[in-house]
Amino acid sequence: MTVITRRPENRLAKVVWLPGGKTIAQALEDAQANLDEIRGESLQVLKAMLDEIQAVGRRSEADPKAEDLDTLYALSGRVLDIAGLFGLPELGQAALSLCELVDRLKSRKAWNWPAVQVHLHGLLVLADPDKIPPEGRQNVVDGLRQVGQRVAR
Amino acid sequence: MSEPPKGRVNLEKAAVLLLSPQAGMELLARVFHGFGVRQPHRCHDAQTAMRVCGETELDLIVCDGSLGNGEAYDFIAALRRSDLEPSRYTPVMVIQGHTPADQILKARDCGANFVVAKPITPRLLLERVLWVASEQRPFIELDSYVGPDRRFQNLGPPDGPGTGRRRADRAAAAPKPDIDPKDSLL
Numbered sequence: 195m196t197v198i199t200r201r202p203e204n205r206l207a208k209v210v211w212l213p214g215g216k217t218i219a220q221a222l223e224d225a226q227a228n229l230d231e232i233r234g235e236s237l238q239v240l241k242a243m244l245d246e247i248q249a250v251g252r253r254s255e256a257d258p259k260a261e262d263l264d265t266l267y268a269l270s271g272r273v274l275d276i277a278g279l280f281g282l283p284e285l286g287q288a289a290l291s292l293c294e295l296v297d298r299l300k301s302r303k304a305w306n307w308p309a310v311q312v313h314l315h316g317l318l319v320l321a322d323p324d325k326i327p328p329e330g331r332q333n334v335v336d337g338l339r340q341v342g343q344r345v346a347r
Numbered sequence: 348m349s350e351p352p353k354g355r356v357n358l359e360k361a362a363v364l365l366l367s368p369q370a371g372m373e374l375l376a377r378v379f380h381g382f383g384v385r386q387p388h389r390c391h392d393a394q395t396a397m398r399v400c401g402e403t404e405l406d407l408i409v410c411d412g413s414l415g416n417g418e419a420y421d422f423i424a425a426l427r428r429s430d431l432e433p434s435r436y437t438p439v440m441v442i443q444g445h446t447p448a449d450q451i452l453k454a455r456d457c458g459a460n461f462v463v464a465k466p467i468t469p470r471l472l473l474e475r476v477l478w479v480a481s482e483q484r485p486f487i488e489l490d491s492y493v494g495p496d497r498r499f500q501n502l503g504p505p506d507g508p509g510t511g512r513r514r515a516d517r518a519a520a521a522p523k524p525d526i527d528p529k530d531s532l533l
Contacts, residue, residue: 278466329418
């Protein structure tokens, strides 16, 4: 087996430490300010996706269709994309847990409504983070992960 | 709450390519614009991204792993094996949500420098950009893999004089407080 080892220059390193630029704190502040400009519309999109997840989830209770599972997976992935950027990391983690659960169920050609249902409830709770303290939100996420792990066994 | 991060970052002259589905591109571009990147190349598919790689000397490529059917991973693997110099050596970060079971190996072996797990925050992203800028890993070419050397561990800085990174040294060291890496910027 031939192994070729090269040591190319790290082009990013050549620019990122150049004099000028901005402080790291300022860079983070500016990034958040740019996001906050579209915060309202992004949260509306997020809410619409969460509503659709609930509707698709409930529709799947007794007889899940393949396209519904695909929709559930895709919507959860989109929630995961957005949530962390707008201060809802636990909601993102819950969406990730739902993605994992749906993917697992699809690959096994199985269905577990109670596990999906508890995720739908978790998303509802975490969509309004002011209602529960941070440790409570993390407990919800941990609980969802445990449900997912149990299904994986 | 963690301390405000110190230090400066200059991405004004950085040529950055963002490869993301339409839905997530605006958010990603806004974050990188806030970091100081003037005009990132926005690509929604691998073909366009590869064309940009051939035309531009890039400093950083950021790919969203959720692009359909592992397209982002295929793009990175193809770029690493291409003859597009210097772009084939450009640092690549992957932003990854859930990876379907049938794409895990592809994601592992594509040749990315760093994988950032969603949910992302601006702080997490900038921390990983600075990490990628700091690394000096050699570039390896094998039949089965092309990309940065994967034989590395992120152990952080040494503990100080008299301590080492050998397994025995680490075992002998006293237990340290468990610090979440997300709480520290380089």
